[in-house]
Amino acid sequence: MTSRDGRSRDPRRPGPSARPARGTPPRGGSQARSRQGGAGAQRRAPREVPPPRRPQVGGGARRPGGPAGPRPPASLLRRPFRRGNPRRRLNIAVTLMVVVLMVFAGRLVQIQAIDAPTYAAAAEDLRLTTIDIPTTRGDITDVNGNPLAMSVETRTVFVDPVEIRDDDRQRVIDELSERFGLDPAEVAEHVDARPSRYEVVAQDVPPRKWDEMAELGLQGVGALVDYKRVYPEETGAADLIGFTGADGQGLEGLEGVMDDTLAGEPGKQQVETGAGGVQIPMADGLAQEPVPGRDVRLTLDQDIQWHAQQALAERAEELGAQGGSAIVMRPTGEILAMTDYPTYDPADYGEYSAEDRANGAVAEAFEPGSTNKVITLAGALEEGLTTPETVYTVPYSTQIHDRTFKDDHFHPTQRLTLNGILAQSSNVGTIQVGQQLGRERLYAYLRDFGFGEPTGLDLPGENVGILSKPEDWWGTQLPSVSFGQGLSVNAMQMASVYATVANGGVRVEPTLVAGTVDGDGAFTPAEEPPSERVISEETADELALMLEAVTGEEGTAQAAQIPGYRVAGKTGTANRVDPDTGSYSGGGHTSTFVGFAPADDPELIVQVVLHNPQRDYYGGEAAAPVFTDIMSFALKTEKVQPTGTEPPNIRLFGDE
Structure with missing residues (x-):
């Protein structure tokens, strides 16, 4: 090993700044002074270093200059260090990725192929709603077939505010108000009720009146078929016949007692549900035909x-x-x-x-x-x-x-x-x-x-x-x-x-x-x-x-x-x-x-x-x-x- 002055020195010998080993007398006195003397001063002969001792198992002397503790086995000191095989790690990683991809692929196959109809139906159910289609309630007649209670076909008129054109807005309001005797301000509220897609404007409208309205071809105005219960005047049987509620269900009298026979079975129709759960009657949907109610013939004589x-x-x-x-x-x-x-x-x-x-x-x-x-x-x-x-x-x-x-x-x-x-x-x-x-x-x-x-x-x-x-x-x-x-x-x-x-x-x-x-x-x-x-x-x-x-x-x-x-x-x-x-x-x-x-x-x-x-x-x-x-x-x-x-x-x- 070479020192700063270019001289070689024994690597085992400590440098000038090294502290003397424990038990070695410090340098000084005449020896130290002679080393710093002139050129004729004689150098000190190098000290013979003893060979290192083999470590003892379970203890031993502390190593000079370091902490005490056991040294690793000699076999490990002599065994050369080997790094892991990168190819092996790569194969493991690739295998894991293939397994994950296969799981994802299987799940996609299940969703898109095996369970596709189920998920499609569930998605459709989120936007489609099944509603009842009104049916014709049976008549109540006397023994000769003269009506004591009967159902007449009517129309429920509605507007779809989203479909109404801006340039038709005022005309729609005017036509609905004049033809059905409605308050223009209330009609305007229905017409402007966006984002609603279904606003009822008039009920119990005679079919003839609706047909006249429909001929105008106004966009966003439609009607649903409905039925109204009518009781001919002066039959003298009101207390016996009774009446129905707004939903057409029998409430009192024979209307209530015979409700199951008179009511029939409503049809079923799927309608699309718009924003806020509003039903859109114009949407296509599957329909089940309604079954009309049966007429009830009484023993009464109307006269x-x-x-x-x-x-x-x-x-x-x-x-x-x-x-x-x-x-x-x-x-x-x-x-x-x-x-x-x-x-x-x-x-x-x-x-x-x-x-x-x-x-x-x-x-x-x-x-x-x-x-x-x-x-x-x-x-x-x-x-x-x-x-x-x-x-x-x-x-x-x-x-x-x-x-x-x-x-x-x-x-x-x-x-x-x-x-x-x-x-x-x-x-x-x-x-x-x-x-x-x-x-x-x-x-x-x-x-x-x-x-x-x-x-x-x-x-x-x-x-x-x-x-x-x-x-x-x-x-x-x-x-x-x-x-x-x-x-x-x-x-x-x-x-x-x-x-x-x-x-x-x-x-x-x-x-x-x-x-x-x-x-x-x-x-x-x-x-x-x-x-x-x-x-x-x-x-x-x-x-x-x-x-x-x-x-x-x-x-x-x-x-x-x-x-x-x-x-x-x-x-x-x-x-x-x-x-x-x-x-x-x-x-x-x-x-x-x-x-x-x-x-x-x-x-x-x-x-x-x-x-x-x-x-x-x-x-x-x-x-x-x-x-x-x-x-x-x-x-x-x-x-x-x-x-x-x-x-x-x-x-x-x-x-x-």
């Missing part, structure tokens, strides 16, 4: 229905009655008319209260009064406890427990036959017959005639009335129930009682629906209603003669007579319970008359009820004239001819 409504309303207004109902039916249960007072306009139903819209013929329960006496007498006759000629001693009043029962008009004690008890409408005489029958059997006949249970019409809001079980009757309830107090019924239940008598003792469940008609005009009749014999035909014939005496010269309902026809029927006058006090005091009266004609060959039954008339509240005076009016018209409409027979001489008094 009889209308006349009954008019006669009822006129009499109710004349007497200042709170309400009323009228029913016309056949002995076999088919209802030809069912009217109510007051009524309403179904096209504007929101303007009327729920009470005004209720079908009182089934929703209003009342005490039947003397019209119930026919059941008491029917049970006694059927059980063989009495006969039409059996004579009873009938005073004006009778005391039972703590209550005094009286007839409606004062009379001395009379000898009346069973015929006379019914013709004179004697409460006291009927109580005597009821006591013969007993509460258990009387209750059984009331149930058999249909009291205390639904009529079977399934009309909304039906009130089945009140008929307590005989074990719950107190001391005076048997006499009260015998002549029509202490229980309640609706008008349809009572009409069905007299239909049973007119039908020879067989009760047929009342019916309103004759059948349905499909889109091809094919008629499907309704199922036959259930029927049950309640009394024998002999008993029914005896009752018919007894009821005919009610309208005779000695009866309480001479106002129910119809020239040329034999008429059977019964008056009814009952006290009404005051809802505020829970007593009869101040509650007013319910006046009824129910009967059939011709009495010897019954074809029609008419029931009339007037709630709380302010004058002439006796059934023979208030309700019987309405019966006569309606029955006369119905007999002519149905072309029922008089039988031409004369009524027999019916014995009413025991001394005759």
Whole structure:
């Protein structure tokens, strides 16, 4: 190794600045001075360096000038260092890249080939929406096919603000406003409602009016087919037919009860969904054809229905009655008319209260009064406890427990036959017959005639009335129930009682629906209603003669007579319970008359009820004239001819 002065020196010897090794005496004294002396000074001979020691395992002396610690094995010191093979690393990297690319390629194949339809459908679902296509709601008609409720085709006019050209904007506003009677400012809001693609401008537009608008060819103006429910005026059946809501679904009356049949099945259409979820009706989409609803044909006769409504309303207004109902039916249960007072306009139903819209013929329960006496007498006759000629001693009043029962008009004690008890409408005489029958059997006949249970019409809001079980009757309830107090019924239940008598003792469940008609005009009749014999035909014939005496010269309902026809029927006058006090005091009266004609060959039954008339509240005076009016018209409409027979001489008094 060469020093700065060009001299070579031993590499093992430390340089001038090196510190002496530990244990070596420092240079100094004469030796140091002689080294710095003149040229004749003698150099010091080099020091012999001992060979290095082999390191000892597990320890050993510290290496001079460095930290103590084990030295690596000699084999490692002697082994030359080798770098990794770059080709091998490259092969590994390439292999990994190939594997990753194969995974990506497989996934792409799965998405674009195997699962492509699924992803395409999902993407399409994001922008397409399925909507219902309105269908034609079935009509409700009378027995002759005359419409009582029908659907007419209309148009819902809309604008697509994005499609309207700027130079057509004002013209679109003007045309829509003038043709459909709209506020120009409101139309302008719809026209300027970008980015919306669908803005309804007018509804229930007649097709003819839309066709005239469409001829202008204005871009961005369109229409959808829709339907509107229409109720012909003055059908007199609003309380029975009911109405539909804005969405076309039946809400009340037969519209609600028969909704599944009338509604049909809407079609399905896919429409594109624009910004903000707005539907674009002009977009193409798959469509499923709608299935029209079926028409419902009723047993009603439109003419009889209308006349009954008019006669009822006129009499109710004349007497200042709170309400009323009228029913016309056949002995076999088919209802030809069912009217109510007051009524309403179904096209504007929101303007009327729920009470005004209720079908009182089934929703209003009342005490039947003397019209119930026919059941008491029917049970006694059927059980063989009495006969039409059996004579009873009938005073004006009778005391039972703590209550005094009286007839409606004062009379001395009379000898009346069973015929006379019914013709004179004697409460006291009927109580005597009821006591013969007993509460258990009387209750059984009331149930058999249909009291205390639904009529079977399934009309909304039906009130089945009140008929307590005989074990719950107190001391005076048997006499009260015998002549029509202490229980309640609706008008349809009572009409069905007299239909049973007119039908020879067989009760047929009342019916309103004759059948349905499909889109091809094919008629499907309704199922036959259930029927049950309640009394024998002999008993029914005896009752018919007894009821005919009610309208005779000695009866309480001479106002129910119809020239040329034999008429059977019964008056009814009952006290009404005051809802505020829970007593009869101040509650007013319910006046009824129910009967059939011709009495010897019954074809029609008419029931009339007037709630709380302010004058002439006796059934023979208030309700019987309405019966006569309606029955006369119905007999002519149905072309029922008089039988031409004369009524027999019916014995009413025991001394005759």
